Amino acid sequence: MSTQSPLDRPLYIVVGLLNLESGAVRERLEEIPDRDGLFKAIRKAAKDLRPLYLRLFSLKTIGGFGLYICEPAGDYHVPVDLDDQSSATLHELFSTYSSHDVDWQARWGDWVHQHLNRASTDPQAGRFALRLVLRWSIFKLVIYSTIPVVLSLAVGLWFMFVASKGLEDSYTAVVQTAWTISSYIVTTAGVLIALLAAVTALGDKA
Numbered sequence: 001m002s003t004q005s006p007l008d009r010p011l012y013i014v015v016g017l018l019n020l021e022s023g024a025v026r027e028r029l030e031e032i033p034d035r036d037g038l039f040k041a042i043r044k045a046a047k048d049l050r051p052l053y054l055r056l057f058s059l060k061t062i063g064g065f066g067l068y069i070c071e072p073a074g075d076y077h078v079p080v081d082l083d084d085q086s087s088a089t090l091h092e093l094f095s096t097y098s099s100h101d102v103d104w105q106a107r108w109g110d111w112v113h114q115h116l117n118r119a120s121t122d123p124q125a126g127r128f129a130l131r132l133v134l135r136w137s138i139f140k141l142v143i144y145s146t147i148p149v150v151l152s153l154a155v156g157l158w159f160m161f162v163a164s165k166g167l168e169d170s171y172t173a174v175v176q177t178a179w180t181i182s183s184y185i186v187t188t189a190g191v192l193i194a195l196l197a198a199v200t201a202l203g204d205k206a
Contacts, residue, residue: 009121010033011109011112011121012029012030012031012032012041012117012121012123012126013029013032013042013045013116014028014029014070014123014129014130015027015028015045015046015049015130016028016077016130016131016132018068018077018079023078025068028045028048029123030042030044032109035105036102036105036109037105037109038108039100039105042097042130050062057196059140059144059197060135060137061134061135061137062132062133062134062135063133063137064091064094065091065093065131065132066080066130066133067079067080067082067086067116067128067131068128068131069127070126070128070129077129080128089111093111096108116128116129116130144192144193145193147189148185148192149186151189152182152185152189153182155181155185156181156182
């Protein structure tokens with residue numbers, strides 16, 4: 001069976017989730033088959049590292065990029081303390097990646113090849129890996145906390161003005177029943193949010 005020489009190998013990128021407390025890492029090595037394939041490779045790795053259920057139900061989202069040192073031979077991983085210039089560069093990379101702007105992919109592919117992979121196509125010679133930085137998703141927090149409140153109000157009002165027609169109960173009893181139903185919805189929503197927080201804490205650990 002023939003093996004590829006380093007010169008024949010395609011460019012690549014290592015993308016990972018690093019647990020800063022334990023040092024545990026989950027990572028993927030993705031090939032970059034052409035000069036415009038960098039962002040596609042990063043997205044594929046991100047989807048593999050964070051399955052659909054995590055992307056939907058975790059209260060965190062990918063909010064930036066960092067770096068960690070990757071020593072394949074010694075299975076050694078440690079986060080990199082970035083200086084201002086490096087932080088600005090990674091911020092620019094993430095902004096371009098998030099905007100789906102493909103015009104600069106070739107330039108960023110060259111940057112990854114030179115600075116992260118030591119200008120080598122051999123993964124054993126690489127030095128740095130791209131770290132996915134997870135942050136709380138304001139959008140998800142607002143949506144998951146607002147929808148139950150709106151739903152409880154809608155159900156309460158619906159019961160008061162629609163479902164209660166024809167009932168012989170007093171108006172006070174109808175109001176109490178309506179808002180009791182609403183409180184059950186809010187309580188259930190609180191439990192669900194707690195479960196989502198648990199999914200976030202456990203599922204996004206490396």
